[in-house]
Amino acid sequence: MAQGKYKVVQGPEAYFPPAAAIMGVTLPDAGDAIAEGEIVPESSAVELIARKLKEAKNPVICPGPLIVWQWSDDASPKAAAVKELAEACKAKILPMQDYRAKRINPAAEISPNHPNVTILHNEIDVCVFVGVHSHFENVALRLIRGGTNCYTIALSEYAASDEAMISLRDAGVEKIKEIIKILKET
Amino acid sequence: MSKKIITPVKEFEDLLTPDYKELIADGPYNSGPKTIDDLGSFREIIEPHPHCAGCGVSLGIRLGMASLPSPEDTIIIGTPGCSYFALTQSALNYSCTAFGNQNSVASGLKRMLKIRYPEKHKDVLVMVGDGGVADIGLDYTLHSWFRGENIATVMLDNEVYGNTGGQESGMTVEGAILNMAPTGKKFPKIPVFEIAKTSGCVYTAKVTVASPKKLGEAIRRAILIAREVGPTYVQVYSPCPTNLKFPPSQTLAIAKEGEKSYYKYEEYMTDEAKKYLSRINES
Numbered sequence: 001m002a003q004g005k006y007k008v009v010q011g012p013e014a015y016f017p018p019a020a021a022i023m024g025v026t027l028p029d030a031g032d033a034i035a036e037g038e039i040v041p042e043s044s045a046v047e048l049i050a051r052k053l054k055e056a057k058n059p060v061i062c063p064g065p066l067i068v069w070q071w072s073d074d075a076s077p078k079a080a081a082v083k084e085l086a087e088a089c090k091a092k093i094l095p096m097q098d099y100r101a102k103r104i105n106p107a108a109e110i111s112p113n114h115p116n117v118t119i120l121h122n123e124i125d126v127c128v129f130v131g132v133h134s135h136f137e138n139v140a141l142r143l144i145r146g147g148t149n150c151y152t153i154a155l156s157e158y159a160a161s162d163e164a165m166i167s168l169r170d171a172g173v174e175k176i177k178e179i180i181k182i183l184k185e186t
Numbered sequence: 187m188s189k190k191i192i193t194p195v196k197e198f199e200d201l202l203t204p205d206y207k208e209l210i211a212d213g214p215y216n217s218g219p220k221t222i223d224d225l226g227s228f229r230e231i232i233e234p235h236p237h238c239a240g241c242g243v244s245l246g247i248r249l250g251m252a253s254l255p256s257p258e259d260t261i262i263i264g265t266p267g268c269s270y271f272a273l274t275q276s277a278l279n280y281s282c283t284a285f286g287n288q289n290s291v292a293s294g295l296k297r298m299l300k301i302r303y304p305e306k307h308k309d310v311l312v313m314v315g316d317g318g319v320a321d322i323g324l325d326y327t328l329h330s331w332f333r334g335e336n337i338a339t340v341m342l343d344n345e346v347y348g349n350t351g352g353q354e355s356g357m358t359v360e361g362a363i364l365n366m367a368p369t370g371k372k373f374p375k376i377p378v379f380e381i382a383k384t385s386g387c388v389y390t391a392k393v394t395v396a397s398p399k400k401l402g403e404a405i406r407r408a409i410l411i412a413r414e415v416g417p418t419y420v421q422v423y424s425p426c427p428t429n430l431k432f433p434p435s436q437t438l439a440i441a442k443e444g445e446k447s448y449y450k451y452e453e454y455m456t457d458e459a460k461k462y463l464s465r466i467n468e469s
């Protein structure tokens with residue numbers, strides 16, 4: 001930490017990089033977002049997300065259990081917005097169906113226990129996590145920046161993710177629509 | 187914890203992988219309750235196991251998982267040990283505690299679930315190794331029984347600390363020589379089964395993986411009785427070929443052999459438990 005501010009950037013950083021929180025990265029307050037370990041205004045993060053998705057060669061969206069399953073009435077509208085986002089940036093969707101430590105088919109799904117398998121198998125250069133519980137999102141994103149050069153984005157329902165390269169907090173349907181709007185305009 | 191968690195949103199339905207599609211259509215959640223007799227004809231809650239060949243513990247878990255009265259309303263509490271590897275990949279609510287704390291965590295969860303869902307039974311099932319119950323978690327286990335918590339406890343007894351390479355546990359048989367007990371164990375198995383009866387358990391059963399129907403029935407009864415009557419305990423003999431050094435093909439034979447002595451089938455229940463069981467079996 002003495003060397004200056006820790007940046008959460010594209011890897012591969014290390015076999016298992018330090019937790020961003022331990023390196024001093026903090027979560028944003030309402031109205032702000034987080035980009036590469038720094039607190040930034042939400043509007044600029046939304047623009048940055050749209051640009052990264054636009055420039056990506058092979059963007060992939062990874063919807064997690066919070067929006068894959070109908071456990072709440074909010075799941076389906078958010079899933080619809082995520083699908084629209086995928087169409088707007090021509091991204092593939094590879095779901096994280098749950099957090100079980102089981103064998104997976106990397107061409108069709110992603111697991112938080114070994115997310116790199118899916119990232120490397122599909123040569124994903126930008127991935128978006130949405131609807132993944134924070135504790136699993138955190139460890140999966142850290143593994144990805146540890147072992148791959150994939151750019152990671154987290155659209156978090158509650159508190160943003162300090163392990164993602166860009167992350168929005170309170171990211172419900174409206175904020176996803178903002179990203180879609182910019183993608184369609186540019 | 188309801189069928190909603192196994193119902194996909196329509197937007198992503200077609201993106202699910204075949205194993206999940208099968209689990210939804212043909213698993214124990216939506217196609218009616220399953221028993222041991224149905225094994226092989228439905229998509230199970232657990233995946234092919236990652237344990238050693240011939241593992242008794244993984245067989246015990248597989249049989250137990252096929253005997254849950256309502257899997258969508260069940261949470262399993264585990265603790266470190268070989269059982270973790272199968273439980274962590276099950277399509278069930280599962281939580282692993284710090285070693286030995288399982289019955290305390292289960293007590294808290296059960297109480298919370300009773301408050302949150304007063305109109306529904308949410309089953310809390312503890313499934314851990316012999317070291318977890320008889321050694322490191324013995325005090326918490328006993329206290330949960332003394333307190334009369336509505337939880338079911340299952341010990342998967344492989345008579346060794348399997349996961350850490352073969353130390354003796356309180357459930358290791360006297361004289362047994364293990365990787366890390368080279369001069370043999372110096373005292374007999376801890377009588378957890380007997381202690382359970384005098385410590386508040388209203389139902390106890392001693393079974394082996396060589397008698398799947400008895401095992402399945404014991405776990406089903408333990409879960410049902412724990413809902414309303416009190417704490418229950420099932421002790422499952424699940425021998426470990428790797429540490430007890432017998433060929434993996436012999437697991438069932440060894441378990442069957444056990445039924446001739448210490449692991450002779452035994453079932454005990456209080457009158458109240460008996461009445462409860464016959465009442466729900468009738469309805």
Ligand SMILES: Cc1ncc(C[n+]2csc(CCOP(=O)(O)OP(=O)(O)O)c2C)c(N)n1
Pocket residue numbers: 243266267268269284285314315316317318319344346347348349350355
């Ligand atoms: C507090 C604590 N002490 C020790 C350990 C190390 N440890 C992990 S599993 C295990 C033994 C488990 O034995 P058992 O409960 O019989 O389960 P098995 O692996 O045989 O199925 C031990 C000692 C730990 N994880 N936590």
Ligand SMILES: [Mg+2]
Pocket residue numbers: 315316317342343344345346347348355
């Ligand atoms: Mg053991």
